[in-house]
Amino acid sequence: KQWYQRRVAITAGAILLAATYSGYLVLAVLIVHWLSCLIYVCHANTHFYGGLVYKEWFFKLIASITLVLTFMNIVEGHSFTRWCAYHGFTLIQNLLMLLLWYFHWYSDPSDPDFYGIMLICMVIGGTVMGSLLTIIYYQLFHPSRKFVLEISKCGAILEELRVKYTSRTSNFETSL
Numbered sequence: 001k002q003w004y005q006r007r008v009a010i011t012a013g014a015i016l017l018a019a020t021y022s023g024y025l026v027l028a029v030l031i032v033h034w035l036s037c038l039i040y041v042c043h044a045n046t047h048f049y050g051g052l053v054y055k056e057w058f059f060k061l062i063a064s065i066t067l068v069l070t071f072m073n074i075v076e077g078h079s080f081t082r083w084c085a086y087h088g089f090t091l092i093q094n095l096l097m098l099l100l101w102y103f104h105w106y107s108d109p110s111d112p113d114f115y116g117i118m119l120i121c122m123v124i125g126g127t128v129m130g131s132l133l134t135i136i137y138y139q140l141f142h143p144s145r146k147f148v149l150e151i152s153k154c155g156a157i158l159e160e161l162r163v164k165y166t167s168r169t170s171n172f173e174t175s176l
Contacts, residue, residue, distance in 0.1 A: 004070055006126060006130055007070060007087075007090075007126075007127070007130050008069045008070050010094060010122075010123055010126050010127060010130075011069050011070075011090060011094055012069065013119075013123075014093075014094035014095075014097045014098050014123060015030065015097060017097065017098060017101040017119070018097035018098065018100050018101045020101060020105075021100055021101050021104040021105070022100070022104075025100070026097065029093065029096075029097065030068060033068050033093065034064055034065065034068050037063075037064040037065075037067035037068060038060065038061070038064035040064075040067070041060045041063050041064045041067070041074060042060055044074055044075045045075075046059065046060065046063075046074055046075065067086070071083055071086045071087065080138075083134075087127070087131060090127075091123075091124075091127045094123050094127070095120070095123065095124070098119060098120050098123055099120070101116075102116045102117075102119075102120060
């Protein structure tokens, strides 16, 4: 799924650019983000390893680190509201880091930098485009959707007709 890779690249890029201004500030932001993800994972009541407490805590630590860069559904059920909340929070965090970087490097408001503005627009546009493509995929093309099931039924009917047609033509050719 390429849009997840693009989202990770956008977030990593925003983190790296902000780190050029103040690594300690970015580190503090990432620690707060990680701790909030850890609190979310701990309150999600995951039970992946039965009674093995140390493995469950290890999973929670790894899942919270993963959530710093990309969304991962760790709870059964519909995840659309969790997905929207996560990506809204991440978009705000990325924009704040990019704005921190932009106003540090380009502090002259009378001479805006084209590349800096382009990076900020790429983060906003990339996040919006990735979100729209993800929503379209899950609403129309996910295997659990009725639309896909109807298309697959049509595909099965067409395949059945193709097999019948090819068997008829091969029987006709052998009879000649």
